[in-house]
Amino acid sequence: MELHLDGVGSLQRQIYSALRQRMESGVLAGGSRLPGSRLLARDLGVSRGTVVAAYEQLVAEGYCNARGRAATRVAQTLPRVRAHEGRRLPPAVPHAIRWRAGDDAFLFDLRSGLPNPADFPHAIWARLLRAKLKQHATAAFDYPHPEGLPQLRQAVASHLQQWRGLPCGPDRVLITHGSQQAFSLIARALLPAGLAVAVEDPGYHGFSQAVRAAGVAVRPVAVDDAGIMVDDIRHGDLSAVYVTPAHQFPTGVLMSAPRRRALLDWAENAGSWIIEDDYDSAYRFDAPPLAPLKQYDDTGRVLLVGSFSKTVFPDLRLGYVVAEPATIEVLSLLKNLDDAGSSGLYQAALAAFLDQGHYQRHLRRSLRHLARRRGALIDAVVEHFGDRARLLGAQSGLHIVVDVGLTAVQERELVRTARSHGLGLHALGAFSQSGMLRPGLLLGFGRLEEGSLQRAVALLHRLVLDVQRRDAGGRRET
Amino acid sequence: MELHLDGVGSLQRQIYSALRQRMESGVLAGGSRLPGSRLLARDLGVSRGTVVAAYEQLVAEGYCNARGRAATRVAQTLPRVRAHEGRRLPPAVPHAIRWRAGDDAFLFDLRSGLPNPADFPHAIWARLLRAKLKQHATAAFDYPHPEGLPQLRQAVASHLQQWRGLPCGPDRVLITHGSQQAFSLIARALLPAGLAVAVEDPGYHGFSQAVRAAGVAVRPVAVDDAGIMVDDIRHGDLSAVYVTPAHQFPTGVLMSAPRRRALLDWAENAGSWIIEDDYDSAYRFDAPPLAPLKQYDDTGRVLLVGSFSKTVFPDLRLGYVVAEPATIEVLSLLKNLDDAGSSGLYQAALAAFLDQGHYQRHLRRSLRHLARRRGALIDAVVEHFGDRARLLGAQSGLHIVVDVGLTAVQERELVRTARSHGLGLHALGAFSQSGMLRPGLLLGFGRLEEGSLQRAVALLHRLVLDVQRRDAGGRRET
Numbered sequence: 005m006e007l008h009l010d011g012v013g014s015l016q017r018q019i020y021s022a023l024r025q026r027m028e029s030g031v032l033a034g035g036s037r038l039p040g041s042r043l044l045a046r047d048l049g050v051s052r053g054t055v056v057a058a059y060e061q062l063v064a065e066g067y068c069n070a071r072g073r074a075a076t077r078v079a080q081t082l083p084r085v086r087a088h089e090g091r092r093l094p095p096a097v098p099h100a101i102r103w104r105a106g107d108d109a110f111l112f113d114l115r116s117g118l119p120n121p122a123d124f125p126h127a128i129w130a131r132l133l134r135a136k137l138k139q140h141a142t143a144a145f146d147y148p149h150p151e152g153l154p155q156l157r158q159a160v161a162s163h164l165q166q167w168r169g170l171p172c173g174p175d176r177v178l179i180t181h182g183s184q185q186a187f188s189l190i191a192r193a194l195l196p197a198g199l200a201v202a203v204e205d206p207g208y209h210g211f212s213q214a215v216r217a218a219g220v221a222v223r224p225v226a227v228d229d230a231g232i233m234v235d236d237i238r239h240g241d242l243s244a245v246y247v248t249p250a251h252q253f254p255t256g257v258l259m260s261a262p263r264r265r266a267l268l269d270w271a272e273n274a275g276s277w278i279i280e281d282d283y284d285s286a287y288r289f290d291a292p293p294l295a296p297l298k299q300y301d302d303t304g305r306v307l308l309v310g311s312f313s314k315t316v317f318p319d320l321r322l323g324y325v326v327a328e329p330a331t332i333e334v335l336s337l338l339k340n341l342d343d344a345g346s347s348g349l350y351q352a353a354l355a356a357f358l359d360q361g362h363y364q365r366h367l368r369r370s371l372r373h374l375a376r377r378r379g380a381l382i383d384a385v386v387e388h389f390g391d392r393a394r395l396l397g398a399q400s401g402l403h404i405v406v407d408v409g410l411t412a413v414q415e416r417e418l419v420r421t422a423r424s425h426g427l428g429l430h431a432l433g434a435f436s437q438s439g440m441l442r443p444g445l446l447l448g449f450g451r452l453e454e455g456s457l458q459r460a461v462a463l464l465h466r467l468v469l470d471v472q473r474r475d476a477g478g479r480r481e482t
Numbered sequence: 483m484e485l486h487l488d489g490v491g492s493l494q495r496q497i498y499s500a501l502r503q504r505m506e507s508g509v510l511a512g513g514s515r516l517p518g519s520r521l522l523a524r525d526l527g528v529s530r531g532t533v534v535a536a537y538e539q540l541v542a543e544g545y546c547n548a549r550g551r552a553a554t555r556v557a558q559t560l561p562r563v564r565a566h567e568g569r570r571l572p573p574a575v576p577h578a579i580r581w582r583a584g585d586d587a588f589l590f591d592l593r594s595g596l597p598n599p600a601d602f603p604h605a606i607w608a609r610l611l612r613a614k615l616k617q618h619a620t621a622a623f624d625y626p627h628p629e630g631l632p633q634l635r636q637a638v639a640s641h642l643q644q645w646r647g648l649p650c651g652p653d654r655v656l657i658t659h660g661s662q663q664a665f666s667l668i669a670r671a672l673l674p675a676g677l678a679v680a681v682e683d684p685g686y687h688g689f690s691q692a693v694r695a696a697g698v699a700v701r702p703v704a705v706d707d708a709g710i711m712v713d714d715i716r717h718g719d720l721s722a723v724y725v726t727p728a729h730q731f732p733t734g735v736l737m738s739a740p741r742r743r744a745l746l747d748w749a750e751n752a753g754s755w756i757i758e759d760d761y762d763s764a765y766r767f768d769a770p771p772l773a774p775l776k777q778y779d780d781t782g783r784v785l786l787v788g789s790f791s792k793t794v795f796p797d798l799r800l801g802y803v804v805a806e807p808a809t810i811e812v813l814s815l816l817k818n819l820d821d822a823g824s825s826g827l828y829q830a831a832l833a834a835f836l837d838q839g840h841y842q843r844h845l846r847r848s849l850r851h852l853a854r855r856r857g858a859l860i861d862a863v864v865e866h867f868g869d870r871a872r873l874l875g876a877q878s879g880l881h882i883v884v885d886v887g888l889t890a891v892q893e894r895e896l897v898r899t900a901r902s903h904g905l906g907l908h909a910l911g912a913f914s915q916s917g918m919l920r921p922g923l924l925l926g927f928g929r930l931e932e933g934s935l936q937r938a939v940a941l942l943h944r945l946v947l948d949v950q951r952r953d954a955g956g957r958r959e960t
Contacts, residue, residue, distance in 0.1 A: 118624075120623075126619045134612060140797070141599060144796070148799070184822040319618070319827065342662065344662040
């Protein structure tokens, strides 16, 4: 059983929640059999006692039945949650989506899709923030504008116009707390509960989970090397499709031009939204960034979502939605009810950072650093793995995907072993939306310097050989 | 017809939205008659053309029918909203809830429930923020903790323990973007859609609207001079009751001790939550702040919501929920899906502000300033209105309520006239949850100095006399 643990609380609680969520969502139907505790413990790499304890809790609460030595089964009728026990427990967020450096101590951490703090012009940022802090003293005593600070809306609109060729005015920009808030607002304000949303498979859990938490179903659609397979989304009642055209997350593929055209046509015919997540398009190495789908949007169906987490820093918690003014108005009404607007100080500093050209200079300089690291990573992969490694999604973004010839199950084992050797990495399987696993390892290069990247790949290579050897040995034994 | 306009966009759009919302929520049933355009225009103080245009839009979109000279009526079947036209348009936020100083230019603005920026120790704050900014450089490149910065959770817990006598550890504290985010998270994570939530009437729209936006119904319960009438909430299936026991918003009454006991008993019997909004309890003048209900909470049913908007500044966008650790965990999972956590810089500065005693010193000093202004305001009211004014809710908080003998309808007229004379104020009627209006004027004293407060009350007195005289004259004419 492929079980995503959310990394919150004890392992027992995580297993309990993940199973309960599957029962409540119907993935585990009434009467179906839970895997043996020994088997699940091995799969998850935890002690059997932990799994047994989680099962016992589910039995005690009426979610499962267990009779003597027979398998634990899902109850035909799940217990009704009492009013004060919570209502729509949001689906657990896999640990994989976002991490904090403090979460684990790694020697080499290839998990991150974030740039290196050392590349950022901290002195300039601190100067702008100090200047704004002075001007801010009185403004701080008002509630912020729910739709965003006017100067920042204007600065984002100008930036998109100049850098992405997007005709855009400030009334088309909503400032959000990163792209995550954009997803949550869009899901609740614009997506009817009765219709589903198509998502890329594999894809970004942060989107699907925000949508599910809003009571909206997601329908995974496979991604090939031209992006989401648009032919597969023609069917069914969908209110929206979520895509990452500039650098598919996590496979890294660029959506091809015919696929883009087909997607826009589909959306127009279906009367559906396209949610375009532009999360790291700024980092394209071989060519200028592709124009966003939004640029070809004649009917206001494309909601472009961007973030400054990867180009400034994530703690900024600022991102944006670009849409028609009427749509922005609906979203900002909901934002006002959600948090009464985002704090103006960071917004004011960011607007100055954009207006004074610091942001653009920072992007150009970062791109040079990142291209160097990316080159070192690819060279190391080629050096160690040679022909056995297939590279994907290396044209842009802050990670590449490498298929080194392991199965998805072996990769899961590799990720676990690597962890105990101080090497942090993710497998594509962790981002499956449908349960279907495809092999591939994500190697983030934004944070490590060349030397570290080379050592990390050398270690990875050794661990991959170990896994293959152990597996071959295991087969011989049985 | 009592119509709250949300202050967003043109007057025509506001009237259109307010009416459409009433139809969609069923307040205006199919077949019911809209008021004549001339009548509504007079009520709202807008031109008749504006109302006619809003009606025409509703007819054009199928929300209403109009035949020749007959009254405009609500359609029996409302048009189905198309997928891409938005789903759950959040109910409009009345202008009244939060204002920005820039919204209108007032000579004397008595609308605010916020303190004066001049009272805040800006230099200390700037110093703390600069210090944190230096330490923050690397931390900024990680995503924040969704449940809040550990230091701030600890600082809030210690503060509540020392100042409110609340036994509280950091695992019982969730840091939110102000109390508004607390309401939105609570509504979606803990309140089942099938049950209603009791709210105070009159009461805070920011709460009811967040709850309604989550698809949960609110049930208004009247407030008398001992707080919410607990006997009236005994009936029906309620998942929660929302109260402001320390200083009822907007009437300002303190919830009596027997009423508190009765409310806690009710919640225990009903198995419901109590959402305790502690929005300005820090400002109590005649006695130390009352202990929160949460202090008497044996069963984890009370969710204490606090905010730093009124004691530090609103642009900080920081508040908190105090609840059992398991409840905090559920809320923080949803917060993670909503915005991936609040930015750490302001949190770090606020934690230092609390830990180093600056917050507590600021509160003590503010209380002295506020007591002086409150005294000046009350003196001026007594001087000008004498026995004809009844004072309510003056023991604490940043506003008082005065009943000067006008009817609720006259008060609405007064608010409009006052606006055109440069005097900003609110009437209690603007905070009605049920449509029932009770007279009373809110006079905020946090921002104005003594001289201004005296002149503002003198102007108010003159305008009240005008309204009474005009009304008496009007009656003679008819």
